[in-house]
Amino acid sequence: METVITVVGGTKGGSGKSTVATNLAILLAAAGLDVLLVDADDQETATDFTNLRESARPGGAGYTCVALTGPAVRTGVQRLAPKYQHVVIDTGGRDTVSQRAALSVCSAYLVPFAPRSFDVWTLDKVSDLVEEARTVNPDLRAFAFINKADPRGNENAEAAELLRSRPALTFIPTGLGSRKAFGAAAASGLGVTELRPQDPKASDEMRALYGYLFDISKTPGRDQVGA
Template structure:
C-alpha cells in the first residue's frame, strides 16, 4: 500500500505521523519504505538518527523533494515494498501532486484550530484534481495534536467542520497532543519503543495504523 501524508498547511504534524506509522508497520514485520518529499528533510533526519543509534528494525528512507523524481522512483520501486509512506511538505508542491497520483490512500492531518480546518479546502481542490486523472484515491482527514480532553469543544467543532468537506472521510482515531510523539519522532523511534512508555500514545498510533492498513 502507498500512503501519502500531506497538507498544504504546515505545522500539523505530518512528519510525526509519517515516522510513527512507518516504524509501527516495520515493528509488525512489514517491509517499509519511508519517502521524504519535503526539502527540509525532517523525516530523513529522524530515520538517520535511528540508524546512528543502531535501533532495529532499520527503516529504509529516501528524500525526493522534486515531484518528477519522487514519482519516477516510487513507480520503479513500488513492487519491492509492502508499504510505502510518503511524507510531503506543508505547501502545494510538485512532490505533493506526485504523491496524490501515486497513493492508494491520502492522510491529511489537521489540528483543531479554525485556520487548520479552513486549509482543508485547499487540499480538497487538489484531491478533486487528482481524482480527475486517476481512480481509487481514498482521502482521510485525521485530527492530530488534538486537545487531550475527551470533551474538548475545539475537537468537536473541528470534527463538525471536516464533515462539511465531502472529499474527505474523517477517521475517528485522533492523535492527541502528547510529548511522547514529538520526543519519539525526533529520535527516530516509535512511541512503543520509548522509555518510559506512554500507553495512551501507543494506543492512539496503533488505532490509526489499524484503521489505515487493516480496516474492518
Template sequence: MIIAVASTKGGTGKTTAALQVALYLLVQKKAKVCLVDADVQGSSNLAIQSREKNLVSPKLRTEVITDGGEILTRVPKLNEKYEYVVIDVGGRETDALRASMAICDTLLIPCRPTGLDLLAFTLNIRDVIQKAREEAGAKFKAFVFISQAHTRMTKNDHEVVQFLRSLDDIKYVDAKLTSRVVFEEAGNHGLSVYEMKPRNEKACAEVRHLVNQTVLAK
C-alpha cells in the first residue's frame, strides 16, 4: 500500500504524521515499511538519520525522492518490496505532490484548526485532488484529520470539524494529532511515540486511532 501524507500548505504537521504512521506500522505492526521523503527540506530523512545514528532497532528504510517523475517510476517498485510505502510530501503544489496523488492508495491530509488553514484546504488541496482523480484517473481514498490540535477542543475547533464533516469528496476522521511536546521530541530522534520513555499513552492512542481509522480501515 502506498500512503501519501500531503497538503498544499506548509506547517500542518505532515512530517510528524508521516513519521508516526510509518513507525507505528514498523514498530507496532511489525510490517515491512519504507518511508519516502519527497520534501526538499528533508525533515523525515534527517529524523531517521538520527534514529540510525543512535542504533535504534528496528531500522526504517528511507528513500529521498523529490522529483515527480522519479516518484512515478521508483515508488511503485518500492511498493512491490514493502507492505507499506509512506510518502512525506512537501507543503505546496508541486510535481512531487501530483505524482504522489497519482500513485497512492491512501491520502492523509493533516489540517490545523485555524481559519487560514481551512481556507487553504478548501481552495487548494481539494482542487488538486479533483484534478488527480479526473485527469490522472487516481483511485486513492482521501482522509482529512485535525493536526496540531488543542488538547481541549475550542469553539473554533468545533466549527472547523463541522465544516470538514460536510465534505463529500474527502472523508473526515476524528483521529486528531494534538500539539503534545512528545511528538516534537520523538520526531527529533526519529522515534515512534511508542518508543519514548516514559511512554505518553495519550499520544500513543492518537497515533493508533489515526492509523486504524485510515490506513487499516476496511
C-alpha cells in the first residue's frame, strides 16, 4: 500500500497545527502503524514535543520524528516515505518554502482554523495555496476544520459556513473544542487520548477527527485519505 502523507498546515500561527499533527501521529502509532512525523517548522515544536515524549515514556515515542526544512521537505519525504505507512508533516504558520514543498508531495492537507475572524481571514490564502499545489500535485486532497471551538456563541457556525464555502477544501464537521486537556497533554509529552485523568470530550473529538481521516472501517464509503 502506498504511504499516506498528511500535511497539517495553514498560514496562521497558533491554530493548533502541532497539536493536531502530534496527536494524529500518536493515534496512528497506537493503531500499530509505522509512522514518521516530519517537523517542517523551524520553531521545532514537534521535535521538542517528541523529545519530551521520549524521556517521559519507557517505550519511547512510538513514532520516528525528523526535522526537515525548505526544499528538503520534498526530497527528504520522498526518500523516507517508502519506509513508513504514514507520514505526518507539521508545518509552520506561514506560507513558506517548507509548506509548499510539503504540499507538492502529500496525499492530504489538513488545515485547522480557530473560529475567530483573523484566523478565518486566511482562508482565501489557503484556498489559493491548495489550487496552486494541485497544478503539480493534482490528487491532493484538502480539508478544513474548526479547532478551539468556542463553547457558546455564533462564531463556530459562522466560521463553519465560511469554511464550507470554499470548493478547494472539504469541510470536516467534527472539529475540536477549546479544551485545557490539549495543552495539559502536550506539556507531559502525551496525546490527549493518553492523558489521565482523561478528558473524554477532548479524546472523543480527536478520535473523531482521526476516524474521519484514516479509519475506513468506522465510516464506510467516506472519501478518505487512507482509502
